[in-house]
Amino acid sequence: MTNRLAQAQSLYLRKHAENPIDWWPWCDEALATAKTENKPIFVSIGYSSCHWCTVMEGEAFSDLAVAEYLNANFLPIKVDREERPDIDSIYMQALQMMSGQGGWPLNVFLSPEDLVPFYAGTYFPLEPRYNRPGFLQVLQALRRYYDTEKEDLQQRKAVIAESLLKSAVLQGEATQQAQTQELLQRGWETSTGILTPNQYGNSFPMIPYAELALQGTRCQFESRYDGQQVCLQRGLDLALGGIYDHVAGGFHRYTVDPTWTVPHFEKMLYDNGQIVEYLANLWSAGIQEPAFARAVSGTVQWLQREMTAPTGYFYAAQDADSFTHPGEREPEEGAFYVWSYAELEQLLTPTELTELQQQFTVTPNGNFEGKNVLQRRNAGELSTNLEVALDKLFAVRYGSLPDALPTFPPARDNQEAKTTDWPGRIPAVTDTKMIVAWNSLMISGLARAAAAFQLPEYWEVGAKAAEFVYSHQFVAGRFHRLNYEGQPAVLAQSEDYALFIKALLDLHQTQNPQNSLWLERAIALQTEFHQFLWSVELGGYFNAASDASQDLIVRERSYADNATPSANGVAIANLVRLSLLTDDLHYLDLAEQGLKAFNSIMQQAPQACPSLFTALDWYHNCTLIRSTTEQINSLLPKYLPTVALSVVSNLPADSVGLVCQGLKCLPAAGSLEQLLQQVQQSQNRA
Numbered sequence: 311m312t313n314r315l316a317q318a319q320s321l322y323l324r325k326h327a328e329n330p331i332d333w334w335p336w337c338d339e340a341l342a343t344a345k346t347e348n349k350p351i352f353v354s355i356g357y358s359s360c361h362w363c364t365v366m367e368g369e370a371f372s373d374l375a376v377a378e379y380l381n382a383n384f385l386p387i388k389v390d391r392e393e394r395p396d397i398d399s400i401y402m403q404a405l406q407m408m409s410g411q412g413g414w415p416l417n418v419f420l421s422p423e424d425l426v427p428f429y430a431g432t433y434f435p436l437e438p439r440y441n442r443p444g445f446l447q448v449l450q451a452l453r454r455y456y457d458t459e460k461e462d463l464q465q466r467k468a469v470i471a472e473s474l475l476k477s478a479v480l481q482g483e484a485t486q487q488a489q490t491q492e493l494l495q496r497g498w499e500t501s502t503g504i505l506t507p508n509q510y511g512n513s514f515p516m517i518p519y520a521e522l523a524l525q526g527t528r529c530q531f532e533s534r535y536d537g538q539q540v541c542l543q544r545g546l547d548l549a550l551g552g553i554y555d556h557v558a559g560g561f562h563r564y565t566v567d568p569t570w571t572v573p574h575f576e577k578m579l580y581d582n583g584q585i586v587e588y589l590a591n592l593w594s595a596g597i598q599e600p601a602f603a604r605a606v607s608g609t610v611q612w613l614q615r616e617m618t619a620p621t622g623y624f625y626a627a628q629d630a631d632s633f634t635h636p637g638e639r640e641p642e643e644g645a646f647y648v649w650s651y652a653e654l655e656q657l658l659t660p661t662e663l664t665e666l667q668q669q670f671t672v673t674p675n676g677n678f679e680g681k682n683v684l685q686r687r688n689a690g691e692l693s694t695n696l697e698v699a700l701d702k703l704f705a706v707r708y709g710s711l712p713d714a715l716p717t718f719p720p721a722r723d724n725q726e727a728k729t730t731d732w733p734g735r736i737p738a739v740t741d742t743k744m745i746v747a748w749n750s751l752m753i754s755g756l757a758r759a760a761a762a763f764q765l766p767e768y769w770e771v772g773a774k775a776a777e778f779v780y781s782h783q784f785v786a787g788r789f790h791r792l793n794y795e796g797q798p799a800v801l802a803q804s805e806d807y808a809l810f811i812k813a814l815l816d817l818h819q820t821q822n823p824q825n826s827l828w829l830e831r832a833i834a835l836q837t838e839f840h841q842f843l844w845s846v847e848l849g850g851y852f853n854a855a856s857d858a859s860q861d862l863i864v865r866e867r868s869y870a871d872n873a874t875p876s877a878n879g880v881a882i883a884n885l886v887r888l889s890l891l892t893d894d895l896h897y898l899d900l901a902e903q904g905l906k907a908f909n910s911i912m913q914q915a916p917q918a919c920p921s922l923f924t925a926l927d928w929y930h931n932c933t934l935i936r937s938t939t940e941q942i943n944s945l946l947p948k949y950l951p952t953v954a955l956s957v958v959s960n961l962p963a964d965s966v967g968l969v970c971q972g973l974k975c976l977p978a979a980g981s982l983e984q985l986l987q988q989v990q991q992s993q994n995r996a
Contacts, residue, residue: 313327313328313331314332315388316328318335319743319792319794319797320358320393320743321358321723321739321742321743322363322388322392322741323335323388323390324723325358325364325367325723325724326367326371326388329367329371329372330372330373330378331371331377331380332381333387333388334385334387334388335387336387336388336394336397336861340385341861343385345422345423347385347422348422349383349385350383350422351386351421351422351425352385352386352417352418352449353387353388353389353417354366354371354386354387354388354415354416355388355389355391355397355398355402355415355416356389356390356391357391357392357414357627358392358627358629359576359578359628359629360415360576361574361643363415364629364631366415366434368640370434370445373446376436376449379446379450380449383449384419385422391414391416392626392745393799394800395853396803396853396854396859396866397862400862400863400864400866401427402416403474403866404418404427404430404474405427405431407470407473407474408427408430409430409431411432415432415433416432417430417431417434418430418431419452419456421463425861426470426471427467427470428467428470431448471863474863475864477864478865480848480867480869480907480908490926493912493913494923494926494927494930495526495529495531496913496916497522497916497920497926498522498526498529498531498533498923499533500916500920501916501920502519502526502535502537502540504519504917505519505520505523505540505541505543505544506540507568508568509568510568511568512567512568513551513568514564514873515548515553515581515584516544517584517587517588517875518871518874518876518921519871519920520541521587521588521591521875521920521924522920522921522923522924522927523540523541523544524537524595525924525927528990528993529994538597542597545589545592545602546599546601546689548561548585548588548605549602549604549605549686550570550685550686550687551570551571551685552565552570552572552573552685553565553570554605554608555577555608555647556670557647558608558612558708558712559607559608559611559612559613560608560612560616561577561581561605561609562574562576562577563575563577563578571671571683571685572677572678573644573683575630575631575738576738577612577627578626578748579617579625579745579751579752580747580752580873581873582609582613582752583748583753584751584874585605585755586610586752586756586758587751587754589605589759590606590758590759590763591758591949593762594758594947594948594949600690601686601690604692606759610768611712613771614716615715615717615718616628616740617740618775619744621778621796622774622775622778623778623779624744625720625741626741626743626744627741628737628738628741629738629739629741630643630738631643631644631738632646632736632737632738633645633724634735634736636728636736641724641727644681645735645736647683648676648679648681648682648683649672649681649682649703650676650680650681650682651672651674651675651676651682654672657702657706658699658702662698662702665695666699668687669687669688670685670686670687671684705734706735707735708733708734708735709732709733709734710733718737720737720740720742721736721740722742723739724739726739742795743792743794744778744792744794745791745806746779746783746791746802746809746810747805747809747810747874748874749775749810750806750809750812751813752772752775753772753773753775753776753816753817754772754809755772756769757769757772757816757817757820757821758820760772760820761947762947763947764947766821769817769820769821772813772817773817776810776813776814779810780831783802784798785798788801788802788838788842789801789810789838791803791806801854801858803877804839804843804867804868804877804881805853807836807838807843807877807881808877808880808881808884809875810835811832811836811839811884812880812884814828814831814832814835815828815829815887815891818832820946822939823942823956824957829891832884832888833892836885836888836897839851839881842855842856842857843855844900845907848867848907849903850878850881850882850903850904850907850908851867851877851878851881852865852866853865853868869908869911869918869922870918870919871918871919871920871921875920875924876919878907878921879919879921879922879923879925880925881904882901882904882922882925882928882929883924883925885900885904886898886925886928887928887954890932890954890956890970891934891954891956898972901928901929904925905922905925905926908922912926927952928952930995931952931992931993932952932971933950933952933953933969933970933972933989933993934953934954934955934956934970935950935954935955935967935968935970935985936956936957936961936967936970937956937961937968937985938957938958938967941967941982941985942955942956942957944982950989965980966981966982966984967979967985969989969992971992971995976988976992
């Protein structure tokens with residue numbers, strides 16, 4: 311017997327459709343029912359490829375005793391954080407206030423009359439273990455607390471509500487106003503320090519930090535860090551590490567160790583888009599390591615083979631877990647990706663296996679539960695023999711060699727994964743929904759890679775996805791965030807607007823900036839973004855539109871970078887770029903207001919907001935190059951981080967282009983060398 315979630319479009323919600331828990335989706339009726347029945351609300355937030363979300367679904371959420379108590383004493387609501395990041399953001403912040411840490415699944419308990427949280431946690435085991443109480447014990451204790459400790463409950467809620475409100479309005483000013491150059495250096499040094507290798511814990515891509523670190527290397531700040539070496543090392547860790555799928559392309563979410571060896575195996579579109587853009591920028595900056603080109607090429611092949619819908623948009627994610635055989639009850643983490651030594655001995659010739667062991671971390675004992683995750687030992691080109699060996703492993707996984715497999719159908723749920731007659735291994739489940747923000751990150755990555763590697767086919771893949779988004783995501787004149795099998799859903803949030811506007815500008819800038827189509831679309835979308843999400847009183851953009859925030863206890867303005875860049879950081883940089891490309895100073899005024907709105911955060915917590923520092927760099931070092939199509943095309947592969955390009959035909963005589971610094975233009979450059987010197991000076995004038 312299924313519950314209400316059986317009809318949900320979200321794969322994550324449908325995964326809970328057969329739980330004995332009487333789940334509701336987040337909706338007005340659920341909130342009103344809880345209030346009428348005076349039941350505290352239990353909200354569980356996660357996403358389809360989250361490993362520990364899957365574990366909790368199979369344990370506590372499938373237990374009859376838990377379900378009976380939860381249904382009788384709480385109103386349970388399931389939220390897909392990828393559908394409603396605005397809800398997730400508020401309650402994740404509450405969890406971090408209460409416990410000092412965050413993560414998913416996010417399980418939070420709300421008072422029904424005002425939706426203020428009074429307790430929150432992450433994974434709860436069914437029985438007490440891992441120094442955590444059993445989930446039924448937690449439920450019983452919290453219901454007793456809710457019924458018998460009303461005064462303490464109200465005091466606790468008041469503290470949390472006040473903290474959330476203060477955070478939303480950013481109360482508190484910086485103690486002193488830092489000069490632009492000083493503030494930029496502080497932000498750059500903080501991000502560069504965060505990227506330096508550590509000896510403990512997990513290793514995440516952290517691309518917003520890496521992009522700021524790379525962008526700041528041109529400034530040659532006096533620092534204890536060698537910024538270029540730090541940026542190179544991050545690229546090598548990504549392209550050589552076990553976080554990259556060396557057999558079939560694409561990057562996993564992160565590694566569970568400081569050595570970049572064993573990944574948490576899900577593949578998220580947002581990581582892959584950002585990493586492709588970062589590796590392309592490294593290449594443009596002159597760090598032309600062959601492993602970077604191989605990783606980008608492999609990721610684009612994976613994207614086209616497994617993550618692209620027939621209509622051109624990109625799927626959201628692939629699970630970490632997969633089945634080893636159809637009769638298995640639960641999938642195993644990493645099963646699709648890892649190799650036993652016995653398998654490798656059987657599949658490869660002795661020469662191939664020897665070379666594989668020389669170049670990758672392959673041993674008889676393995677590095678992950680007795681099996682091997684492939685991690686490269688050295689940079690540079692791989693030999694032809696080794697590429698042949700990797701193709702053999704690809705054929706075992708997919709049932710065909712790479713050249714004979716341009717597309718591979720997704721397994722849309724566990725049932726489909728187990729019942730389809732796959733020619734190779736059973737693949738991980740793919741979440742096939744389209745998320746505008748994540749597609750946008752991939753489009754930007756493809757646009758930048760097309761310019762850096764001079765491969766226009768990358769641009770075409772990104773442009774097709776952008777065309778789908780622009781043609782299908784407007785309903786009654788409003789932009790929408792998601793698409794399920796051709797059907798748009800959920801009003802767009804700030805990250806969707808900001809990242810898609812950036813993607814449109816990146817497409818415009820990286821192939822024939824004379825064509826105004828992509829720029830015109832960016833301008834039109836920016837108008838809607840500003841109308842519905844700009845904060846007139848505070849500056850910056852709210853996470854959700856004015857007519858889609860009624861069920862939120864606060865309206866947040868995202869400024870912190872997480873796995874994806876902050877919406878306001880990207881939006882402010884977009885405004886500067888639009889001002890350069892349109893000569894409309896209103897955009898520059900808005901960018902200035904946005905930076906002022908978040909100035910206190912930038913001074914007090916530079917570790918939280920690298921994308922705001924990237925925007926600050928754009929604002930103070932913005933540069934426009936006006937030149938001919940031929941000269942602009944010669945500039946596209948170069949790394950020019952705060953530069954916009956504009957094709958013009960009426961240049962002064964005997965000149966190759968004009969370099970404009972914000973509100974003034976320098977003398978016309980008579981040679982490309984002079985023009986590049988002017989650009990270098992212009993990008994360091996703050």
